[in-house]
Amino acid sequence: MRHLGIRREFRMSDETTLAKPSESSVTCPNCFNTYDARTVPFCDCLTQARTPRCPHCGLCICKLLPDQQRVFWHTAPELLYRRRLAAQRESQAATGSASGRSLKRPLVLVAEDEPTTRTVAQRVLERIGYGVLLADRGDVAYQLVVDEKPDLVLTDALMPKIDGRVLCLKLKSAPETAGIKIVVMTALYTKSKDRDAVLTNFKANAFLKKPIEFKELEAVLTELVPVHP
Numbered sequence: 001m002r003h004l005g006i007r008r009e010f011r012m013s014d015e016t017t018l019a020k021p022s023e024s025s026v027t028c029p030n031c032f033n034t035y036d037a038r039t040v041p042f043c044d045c046l047t048q049a050r051t052p053r054c055p056h057c058g059l060c061i062c063k064l065l066p067d068q069q070r071v072f073w074h075t076a077p078e079l080l081y082r083r084r085l086a087a088q089r090e091s092q093a094a095t096g097s098a099s100g101r102s103l104k105r106p107l108v109l110v111a112e113d114e115p116t117t118r119t120v121a122q123r124v125l126e127r128i129g130y131g132v133l134l135a136d137r138g139d140v141a142y143q144l145v146v147d148e149k150p151d152l153v154l155t156d157a158l159m160p161k162i163d164g165r166v167l168c169l170k171l172k173s174a175p176e177t178a179g180i181k182i183v184v185m186t187a188l189y190t191k192s193k194d195r196d197a198v199l200t201n202f203k204a205n206a207f208l209k210k211p212i213e214f215k216e217l218e219a220v221l222t223e224l225v226p227v228h229p
Helices: 014-018 068-077 078-091 115-126 137-147 165-175 192-201 213-226
Strands: 025-027 034-036 107-111 131-135 151-158 181-186 206-209
Touching: 107 137, 115 131, 115 206, 115 213, 131 137, 137 151, 137 165, 151 165, 151 213, 165 181, 165 192, 181 213, 192 206, 206 213
Parallel strands: 107 131, 107 151, 151 181, 181 206
Antiparallel strands: 025 034
16 A cells, blocks of 8 residues: 555544545545535635635645645545636636726735735735735835835745845835835744744734635734725
8 A cells, every 4th residue: 555644633544545435525634524525615715726615614625734635635526626626727817907907995915926826815805805916026016015005015925036024124114115014924934933033023014824714814904904894
């Protein structure tokens, strides 16, 4: 039998892991309840690929460790694969730019070099009621902030050209942009001391660990720059 390298905290038994699922039945790796692949909702987390969210315990697959995710998709019904691809295509759909359109306020600049995460963020933010600007590099994000003065910058910590953390410090150090709220997001930091370092050393207003759930993002943005009816 091929060794799958599953960590101990992954509570599936070997028999459950390798069992072939029915055409539409999926077993949640967290609560072990089953759900229907045809109707299960997909998450709105800011991540490279939206994944199914268990209707029983609320776990979405993007919250699992990488080897756990591989096992899940190894046994997932083909129907769920097709829905996953459809969700990815939806997330990668072309979105508008700032040029040639009015910018709704509060305005959020999303600085993220991963295209799918960037467009998922735009869709989620616009649903809440924010105007959105997009940047795929730190230097582009900086220039957009200078030109458009967004109310908040949501930036990945690791960005091409200008690192997201450096971008944060640069904006906070300039009088004309110091008042703009900045949220740093990353999948790298897991310890509280790393979070504290970002907030203290780079003067960020908030820190979010990827994958970021919709409710978590909405709560942080509402606290920093609320949308008024």
